Amino acid sequence: MDATRSRPEDGPGSAFLLAALGAYAAGRFTERIAALDLTPPQTGLLRIVAANPGQSQQALAGRLGTPPSRLVALIDSLADRGLLERRRNPDDRRLHALYVTPAGERLLHRVAQVGRAHDDAIFGSLTTDERGTLRALLARVADAHGLTPGVHPGFRRL
Amino acid sequence: MDATRSRPEDGPGSAFLLAALGAYAAGRFTERIAALDLTPPQTGLLRIVAANPGQSQQALAGRLGTPPSRLVALIDSLADRGLLERRRNPDDRRLHALYVTPAGERLLHRVAQVGRAHDDAIFGSLTTDERGTLRALLARVADAHGLTPGVHPGFRRL
DNA sequence: TATTGTTATACTCTATAACTATA
């Protein structure tokens, strides 16, 4: 319509594509783990507790960038199912150290299986080499922005 | 800890990295367009109306995968600012054809500028060639899954 | 009777801040 402008409406940029594809992948993953009766926040919490056992709820909230009050119901939902455990610290009975139970560990193994199937579904149209290239580029971008590996920035709003 | 297992907890997969990075990029973009007094849904709506002028709200809702009722307040917020316009169809007075006003077009140009700055900020750590490679790979993955270009799949939940 | 857009209602999720128990 307007050839005089340098880039007249040539569509959204790469960051938009990245965001759109990321949201799509997140949506599909949400569907998959629903079969395990897990939501994304529950899954993220389970994973981070497994990676950092014995942390207090405050420490966890700080790491996740979420208010501590939000964690209460989230932990409850997992503890009620015997996947997570609160243990009081005898030295300071205010603190609740968090641990994944054996049942939680077993569920995490199934989550990992789901994650691999999910990866294959998302990147099935790429060759193994291309997947490696893509992952390396994404990892570099994530690193450049200081993203904590394994922590979803949208935890605070998912 | 357990070297007998094939891939014992080697961290989240590439799809998780993609989702995390996409959410990060989306968050940063949200901050940028806040300076233009726009939210992501408003921006998406403005863009899709510009790309498909004269559509009815029902048609738009179908394209976006959102209930028509949700569009009402969204359109109101843009129409009140003179960025979007409802025009009744004289042949069928139930339909409201949607158009971007000149003021809306001007704002969209500023959104495009913001988008380019955003792209540069997100991918600043990559060379021009690497950015091209990344974009091409992302575009292929998006295409393989039938994502509508320019439409954020999370529109229905943003 | 069917369809477009609108409004009303209820539900989910979240952050803020008050509260309790421990220190």
Add this chain to the structure above:
DNA sequence: TATAGTTATAGAGTATAACAATA
């Protein structure tokens, strides 16, 4: 008094379904 965790309250955003206007 200060801190860890919890509960209470209120706000934003959403989908569902009822509604009014038009066909």
